[in-house]
Amino acid sequence: MTAYALLIHPSANRVYAESAVALAAAELAVFGDRTLDGRLGEVTVTSIGGLPYVTFTGDGLTDRDLSVLANLSARYALFAREGDLLRPVVVTGRDRFDSDLITIPKYAGKTNEQFTKLLLNVTVLATTGRDGAADPLAPDAPPLRVLDPMCGRGTTLNQAMMYGWHAAGVEIDGKDFEVYANFIRTWLKHKRLKHSAEIAQVRRNRTQLGRRLAITLAASKDDHKAGRTLDLTMVHADTRRSREFFRAGGFDAIVTDAPYGVAHGTRGQADRLTRDPLGLLAEALPVWVALLRPGGALGISWNTLVAARDDLAALLVKAGLEVAAGPGYGDFAHRVDQAIVRDLIVARRP
Structure with missing residues (x-):
């Protein structure tokens, strides 16, 4: 079981930014249920280094699974948690064009x-x-x-x-x-x-x-x-x-x-x-x-x-x-x- 931390994309809209972490947690719950067969667990909001992250665990997530999670609307960066350290996870979603x-x-x-x-x-x-x-x-x-x-x-x-x-x-x-x-x-x-x-x-x-x-x-x-x-x-x-x-x-x-x-x-x-x-x-x-x-x-x-x-x-x-x-x-x-x-x-x- 691997632990992950999702860093939320900074939003230009201040009001939306206030809700972005909770919305990301809800979206991640949908992803876990609909595409990952319930293999995500312990979705919560955690403060790391003074910033809010959406943290979760994943049971045997493959590169394909991570490429699906790369499409999360608020994803800025994804990390694997190794003790007190965060290891960047390179993920690529479905984007076909420039942002x-x-x-x-x-x-x-x-x-x-x-x-x-x-x-x-x-x-x-x-x-x-x-x-x-x-x-x-x-x-x-x-x-x-x-x-x-x-x-x-x-x-x-x-x-x-x-x-x-x-x-x-x-x-x-x-x-x-x-x-x-x-x-x-x-x-x-x-x-x-x-x-x-x-x-x-x-x-x-x-x-x-x-x-x-x-x-x-x-x-x-x-x-x-x-x-x-x-x-x-x-x-x-x-x-x-x-x-x-x-x-x-x-x-x-x-x-x-x-x-x-x-x-x-x-x-x-x-x-x-x-x-x-x-x-x-x-x-x-x-x-x-x-x-x-x-x-x-x-x-x-x-x-x-x-x-x-x-x-x-x-x-x-x-x-x-x-x-x-x-x-x-x-x-x-x-x-x-x-x-x-x-x-x-x-x-x-x-």
């Missing part, structure tokens, strides 16, 4: 990048029923298809792309759509990555449904030569019409940050400023569930001060989903500011 894909975009209302990664992680770890999906964060697992049906300026899309997954998003705000389209095309050109990009109107029966950004890219020249490409799609439309743009059962995971119901939400989006996010979710969930494959999972973060967990869970069950339970899944609530206490909930389509 500035995630860190460059800065704007008011952006969801913390670490939390976006955490939400994506614990959602995909709840998926079942697809080859490789039981361990989707392993380095050799096949690429997933991820949808963010209220994607804003694309933080979730970028994180899914970072993992080498196909990503799609729906966004009602035209400015957010244009800002993301400009950013990602500029970034791809700057990185000299092989890609094609097109923005086109989506029409049906002579009626305009919205705009679609469609990008096909390769993470490297070798991937391009081998035909290993990724699809990145963003649609400018109302999320309640998502079924008109994507095929039924086409996604392994759906991940989104729901409306917080506070005045500083994204400008120009009535649905994001509503103090009744459950109303929007009640209308949108049946559409989203239709896009989720059997065994796929849906993860939502939301403000508990405007919507109770039990009420949201009831909506998910009514939509035909099974709420995920088990170690860690009930321990993610944390304060964002005086008006927001954020939590997440994950549910699986049977």
Whole structure:
């Protein structure tokens, strides 16, 4: 049995940093239960050299196991504990691109990048029923298809792309759509990555449904030569019409940050400023569930001060989903500011 210590990544957001250690412990509990067969033990918070670490034990962890743990959202460094000494453990996760894909975009209302990664992680770890999906964060697992049906300026899309997954998003705000389209095309050109990009109107029966950004890219020249490409799609439309743009059962995971119901939400989006996010979710969930494959999972973060967990869970069950339970899944609530206490909930389509 080896003892480990996880050093938490310093967060640019002071409030999130205050919660980061507890969130990392909860995320690690999910990893241990879902991908490591319960071989993690004694997950706790320990002060070492005056800094808080998440410490745990691992029973016979292989290099593959450690590569899965490398994807923990708050990982800054991992150490093996040998008495009073910490030995650095070199681990490599699924990241396929430079970190500035995630860190460059800065704007008011952006969801913390670490939390976006955490939400994506614990959602995909709840998926079942697809080859490789039981361990989707392993380095050799096949690429997933991820949808963010209220994607804003694309933080979730970028994180899914970072993992080498196909990503799609729906966004009602035209400015957010244009800002993301400009950013990602500029970034791809700057990185000299092989890609094609097109923005086109989506029409049906002579009626305009919205705009679609469609990008096909390769993470490297070798991937391009081998035909290993990724699809990145963003649609400018109302999320309640998502079924008109994507095929039924086409996604392994759906991940989104729901409306917080506070005045500083994204400008120009009535649905994001509503103090009744459950109303929007009640209308949108049946559409989203239709896009989720059997065994796929849906993860939502939301403000508990405007919507109770039990009420949201009831909506998910009514939509035909099974709420995920088990170690860690009930321990993610944390304060964002005086008006927001954020939590997440994950549910699986049977």
